[in-house]
Amino acid sequence: GENVEQHPSTLSVQEGDSAVIKCTYSDSASNYFPWYKQELGKRPQLIIDIRSNVGEKKDQRIAVTLNKTAKHFSLHITETQPEDSAVYFCAPPPTTNFGNEKLTFGTGTRLTIIP
Amino acid sequence: NAGVTQTPKFQVLKTGQSMTLQCAQDMNHEYMSWYRQDPGMGLRLIHYSVGAGITDQGEVPNGYNVSRSTTEDFPLRLLSAAPSQTSVYFCASSYGVRGSGGYTFGSGTRLTVV
Numbered sequence: 001g002e003n004v005e006q007h008p009s010t011l012s013v014q015e016g017d018s019a020v021i022k023c024t025y026s027d028s029a030s031n032y033f034p035w036y037k038q039e040l041g042k043r044p045q046l047i048i049d050i051r052s053n054v055g056e057k058k059d060q061r062i063a064v065t066l067n068k069t070a071k072h073f074s075l076h077i078t079e080t081q082p083e084d085s086a087v088y089f090c091a092p093p094p095t096t097n098f099g100n101e102k103l104t105f106g107t108g109t110r111l112t113i114i115p
Numbered sequence: 116n117a118g119v120t121q122t123p124k125f126q127v128l129k130t131g132q133s134m135t136l137q138c139a140q141d142m143n144h145e146y147m148s149w150y151r152q153d154p155g156m157g158l159r160l161i162h163y164s165v166g167a168g169i170t171d172q173g174e175v176p177n178g179y180n181v182s183r184s185t186t187e188d189f190p191l192r193l194l195s196a197a198p199s200q201t202s203v204y205f206c207a208s209s210y211g212v213r214g215s216g217g218y219t220f221g222s223g224t225r226l227t228v229v
Contacts, residue, residue, distance in 0.1 A: 034217050043205060044158070046217040089157065091218070093211070102173055103148065103209075103218070105158040 006090055006106030013080055014114050021109045023090030024072040033066055033073040036089045036105075044089060048075070077111075085113045117141055121206050121221035128196040128228045136191040136224050138206030144219070146209040147189040148173070149181065151202040152223075158205065164189055196228045 003026035013019045023033075034049035050057045050064045050073065057064050063076040073092075077084055090106040122137045140147065148163035150173075160173030164183040178200060180192040189208075193200060206221040 032211075032216070036218070043220040043222050044218070045220070049217055102160055102163065102171075103146075104160060104174070105150075107157045 004090060004092065004104060004106045006109055008109060009107060010110045010112070012112045012114055015080055015082065017080055019075075019077045019080055019084070019111055021075045021088055021090075021111070022072055023074070023092070023106055025090075025092045026071065027092070028068075028071065030092045033064065033092050034090070035062075035064060035075045036091060038087045038089065038108075040086070080113045082113050082115060085111060087111070119206055119208055119219050119221040121204075121224050123224060124222065125225050126227070128193070128226065130196060130198060130228060132196050134193050134196070136193075136204055136206075136226075138189045138191065138221060139187050140189075140208040140219070141187065142208065142210065142219065143186060144208035144210050145186070146211065147183065148207050149179070149189070149191045150205045150207065151175065151200075152205060153202050161191065161204075193226075196226075198228045200226065201228045202226060 005024045007022050031052040035047055036044040037047045038044040048059055048062050048064050050066050055066055061078050066073045087108045087110050089108050093103050119140045145166050149161040150158040152158050159175050161175055161179050162173055162181040164170045167183050167186050170181050170183050183189050204224045207218040209218050210216045
């Protein structure tokens with residue numbers, strides 16, 4: 001599977017400010033880049049994703065940007081609200097090498113929005 | 116369309132007991148996998164399957180078995196429960212063989228081994 005690093009591991013921001021979480025991956029052939037959100041006590045859910053032929057995708061207050069040269073992609077949350085408090089995971093899937101189908105998740109970023 | 120259904124939601128086992136966690140999806144997804152999540156930790160891959168009849172080990176497979184006789188079902192068996200297996204277990208599936216298109220997770224099974 002991929003070697004995935006996620007930074008920071010914890011992040012606290014004032015309500016209304018922006019938050020950025022970065023995910024670095026190892027497989028240069030990766031072509032799909034998702035972000036998941038896990039609220040306390042709940043299951044992870046896909047919130048936004050991007051494919052390698054696009055550099056940025058936005059959905060209301062959240063966006064994902066991709067830098068294929070540097071092999072990282074980032075989650076951007078603007079105008080943060082208390083309900084954005086959660087753990088966020090990145091999980092770029094492995095490419096089509098037989099026997100390499102393990103999908104591993106980043107270690108997660110715990111985002112806390114301070115009212 | 117129920118998505119990914121996991122049962123049971125909660126389970127308490129005694130050390131040495133065995134049990135099966137059930138996972139079923141109705142989205143015709145090829146790729147299914149099991150993760151465990153310990154308190155305050157990330158998701159660790161136990162076993163996965165790229166299609167009916169095909170399974171493989173993940174990062175932490177010891178103490179667990181899986182089978183995939185149909186596209187829909189992917190049960191996880193604990194052979195002889197140990198306190199170290201106390202965790203929350205998530206089943207997930209994806210249309211893409213390698214997660215492309217995103218994962219759909221079940222609601223989880225909270226397992227306690229005493």
